[in-house]
Amino acid sequence: MPISPLLSVDGLTASVDEKTILHDVNLNIPAGETHVLMGPNGAGKSTLGHLIMGDPAYTQDAGTILFDGQDMSGLSPDKRSRAGIFLSFQAPVEIPGVPLSSFLRATIAGRPGLEMRGKEFRRRMKELCAELDMDPAYLNRELGVGFSGGEKKKVEMLQLLLLQPKLAILDETDSGLDVDALGVVSRGMDLYRKSTDGTLLIITHNTRILEHLDVDRVHVMVNGRVVREDDASLIDWIDENGFESFERAAENDAAENAR
Numbered sequence: 001m002p003i004s005p006l007l008s009v010d011g012l013t014a015s016v017d018e019k020t021i022l023h024d025v026n027l028n029i030p031a032g033e034t035h036v037l038m039g040p041n042g043a044g045k046s047t048l049g050h051l052i053m054g055d056p057a058y059t060q061d062a063g064t065i066l067f068d069g070q071d072m073s074g075l076s077p078d079k080r081s082r083a084g085i086f087l088s089f090q091a092p093v094e095i096p097g098v099p100l101s102s103f104l105r106a107t108i109a110g111r112p113g114l115e116m117r118g119k120e121f122r123r124r125m126k127e128l129c130a131e132l133d134m135d136p137a138y139l140n141r142e143l144g145v146g147f148s149g150g151e152k153k154k155v156e157m158l159q160l161l162l163l164q165p166k167l168a169i170l171d172e173t174d175s176g177l178d179v180d181a182l183g184v185v186s187r188g189m190d191l192y193r194k195s196t197d198g199t200l201l202i203i204t205h206n207t208r209i210l211e212h213l214d215v216d217r218v219h220v221m222v223n224g225r226v227v228r229e230d231d232a233s234l235i236d237w238i239d240e241n242g243f244e245s246f247e248r249a250a251e252n253d254a255a256e257n258a259r
Contacts, residue, residue: 009063011062013062021047036210037201039220043222044221046172054079067080094144104159104162150178157185164192168198189213207238218232223250
């Protein structure tokens with residue numbers, strides 16, 4: 001009997017301000033695998049990640065999102081988070097007045113297996129900072145305030161390793177990172193996979209961050225549609241040829257359908 005995927009997106013059509021931006025999207029990700037969603041800027045990749053997370057800015061017009069056998073429709077982002085979904089953001093928010101350590105303690109509150117007493121929490125934070133080559137002094141700073149882009153992405157890796165979600169959706173995590181920060185993010189993803197046997201969906205248009213990852217499947221999105229799916233060899237092809245052929249094919253299909 002085939003095993004159901006951890007995440008199953010079936011026939012997903014979605015809109016924002018009554019404008020359709022995703023069209024009949026299908027995506028299946030088995031537990032323990034690393035999948036990559038690629039495509040040109042504006043293809044709808046980040047939108048899909050936000051819809052899986054339940055962002056209320058988008059409207060799910062048709063289709064289903066099943067996670068770990070549960071229909072996510074109608075569930076708020078916090079409930080999806082507690083079910084085991086994690087989403088990193090292209091531009092993490094800043095929250096003045098809230099120390100990073102307080103924010104992290106709040107994220108694990110009430111989560112079975114993750115709650116810790118103060119001394120245990122501080123020890124765990126020290127361990128994770130060491131694994132990510134982060135200064136523990138970060139924990140005393142206001143969340144995101146004054147952080148560089150690379151520092152914000154490091155903090156997201158810290159959250160990822162602390163929360164140990166079943167599925168981590170990393171949205172353009174490599175955007176704007178220098179070589180050192182990119183190395184920390186790559187290390188965080190590797191630690192997550194090894195420590196939890198977690199499942200990854202990496203959303204990107206750049207192949208740099210994928211160089212040291214064992215990728216199981218690659219999905220290509222153009223104009224709100226998944227137009228190609230293949231194994232990891234597709235990454236090298238895209239690195240050499242780009243997305244132009246996929247975009248031309250999508251334009252030709254749209255022209256044919258308009259006739």
